[in-house]
Amino acid sequence: MTANSFLEYFLVLFGWVMNNAMWSILSNTGLFALPLVVRVLGVWLKVREEGADEGNKGLLALPRIEHALYVSYLVMLFCCIPLLPVDISTIKFDSSRAKQCGVSVPTPQNSGYKGLVNDFDGRTAEVPVWWYLLHMMSKGTTQAMIASIPCGTNLRQMRFDVQNTKLRDPVLLQEVQEFADQCYSRAYFRLKNSNSQLSDATINSVGWIGSSYFLNTSGYYDYYTAMTPRSQWPYNSSRDSGYPDTGAGGYPTCKTWWSDGTSGLRTRVLASFSDNTRKEMQRQFPGQQWEEIALRWLVSPRNADLSGTGTTYAVGSSDTTSGVVGNLTRLTSSIGLGLKQAEALPGFDAMKQALPMIQALLLMMIITVIPALMMFSAYDPKTIFTISFALFALQFITFWWELAGWLDDRLITILYDNMAEQGIANSSVPFAAFFSSTADGWIMNLVLGMMYLVFPMFWVGMLSWAGVRIGNMANNFSDASKMPTDAGSEAGKKAQGVAIDAASGGIKSGLSKG
Structure with missing residues (x-):
């Protein structure tokens, strides 16, 4: 069986x-x-x-x-x-x-x-x-x-598995929100104020905090740094001049903070996925594509809200479906609707x-x-x-x-x-x-x-x-299957009737001859 x-x-x-x-x-x-x-x-x-x-x-x-x-x-x-x-x-x-x-x-x-x-x-x-x-x-x-x-x-x-993965570590969740506030919001504001019109490729790229555009374009994540000390990186006087050395860590650039080896925020966030989900995503989306697909949801404001206590960063437009970069007010007003949709999905x-x-x-x-x-x-x-x-x-x-x-x-x-x-x-x-x-x-x-x-x-x-x-x-x-019995009974009665008719016919014939 x-x-x-x-x-x-x-x-x-x-x-x-x-x-x-x-x-x-x-x-x-x-x-x-x-x-x-x-x-x-x-x-x-x-x-x-x-x-x-x-x-x-x-x-x-x-x-x-x-x-x-x-x-x-x-x-x-x-x-x-x-x-x-x-x-x-x-x-x-x-x-x-x-x-x-x-x-x-x-x-x-x-x-x-x-x-x-x-x-x-x-x-x-x-x-x-x-x-x-x-x-x-x-x-x-x-x-x-x-x-x-x-x-x-x-x-x-796979989407079900991805969207049921939460940032259960409250320290990591807080760090995601701090990165969005100290890096993504500043880079996004600079982009919006320095460009009168954005191409479709740029619009598609800057919709989340791990944007490849901000990571690879000069003047954004390589320019801005963390505003609070990060314990994963030691204080560097040449890089962190202007920031106080509190002994709690240094002030890495946003690019380093996000993508630096095993200490980067990206790697630590990806560790939240189970091995089965990770292997299945790697099998279906080879290379680095699966990482962006998975990270876009995991660090999104909606998932941050579902993972935490209800407080979420209101920056970017990582979950908009229109493809147009929304402003801060529009995103904030759409959080309630987004959470209702998240309940339905x-x-x-x-x-x-x-x-x-x-x-x-x-x-x-x-x-x-x-x-x-x-x-x-x-x-x-x-x-x-x-x-x-x-x-x-x-x-x-x-x-x-x-x-x-x-x-x-x-x-x-x-x-x-x-x-x-x-x-x-x-x-x-x-x-x-x-x-x-x-x-x-x-x-x-x-x-x-x-x-x-x-x-x-x-x-x-x-x-x-x-x-x-x-x-x-x-x-x-x-x-x-009962028919043979009934048929036999009927046949017997017919045979009996034929015999009686034959006998009566013989008697009548004898009487007529006599």
Whole structure:
């Protein structure tokens, strides 16, 4: 047996443990036989309602009762009685898609679910034959379909990881705000007052505190220095003349403060990212591009506000989407709106995280109640097909989510590549606008919701309809098996009538001759 998500890895086993417990209760108390008694009683009452012309009621009832019992016993044997053993070591976490696309995914034992997995280590369950075969068929079909989808860049997942990275160190967060005040604000003010009009390239570059324009253009970050002592750099009399030597450190230039080796603010801010996020960003955006993409969000005023106590620097325009350098007042007034958008964005990104968890919980619920459903349906074959189609539809939803993720990547690439080409993005680095944005627009949100929610809803609805139809066909086949008995009864009556007619005809012929 295989699982596609961490929760499914142990919830499926837990579901079968509960399934075994429920069947054990039903079998030990004898409740499992109650539907059989009801079915036999129903057949007997139906036979009693037949008229006298139906023939021997005992001979008519016997095959019908046998048929009802045989079908019920077969259903119990294949769908209720646990036979095939399963434990946590026999369930395989499927990582074939990750290997196909070159993505490193930890095993459940090496993830945050390690404690839960350990709780199930040593616990075993047994699975009825039918459901075991159904699970293997469903997972095999799903994985085969997923393998046919081209690998995507998983941009939305990476943005989710980036935007959920916070500057948890309050000292580092304070230093980011001081850099924005002592370096970025001064350089930005000088740029605005020394130029009557800025080119698109300059506009795209100066939208955040780590601007390459300010770093590489003479007269900006190489000219301005820190206004308070920084302990990472010792006091230098030739460089720091005019500043008091307090013993707390020197006054490096803004360029040194930002990009100097291991002591630079840039390197220390990047250390806030987890190793997995860093490796994935480096894989998708080689070179130095990933650093600007990640840093633009991490040092943005919005993230500084979310990371800290609500106080944020109001400088620059690192999160504007219009591509026009806004002034200080405009940025300050937009912070409230930006934070509202930041509250809305995780709802869509977190939806992708939550849906596989909901899927695993629903699988556990259905698996747990299978014995009760079978008993309450009196072991009706129609119930088998209904539950089977429900389980298959639920497991196959994984394919629709993979397809939706690939389509989402393509739409994001088309949208933000066009923005970069047309010069309306807030960075010349690809997808920097996407990673630093907290709102995709109504069209993207509607398309995203349709792909991740409406696709599966239509799929489950269509397959549920098919399951009900096939279940009805199975019931009709079961009812049709009674026809031979009825047909035999009818044939017997016809034969009896023919014999009586023949005998009466012979008597009449003899009398006429006499």
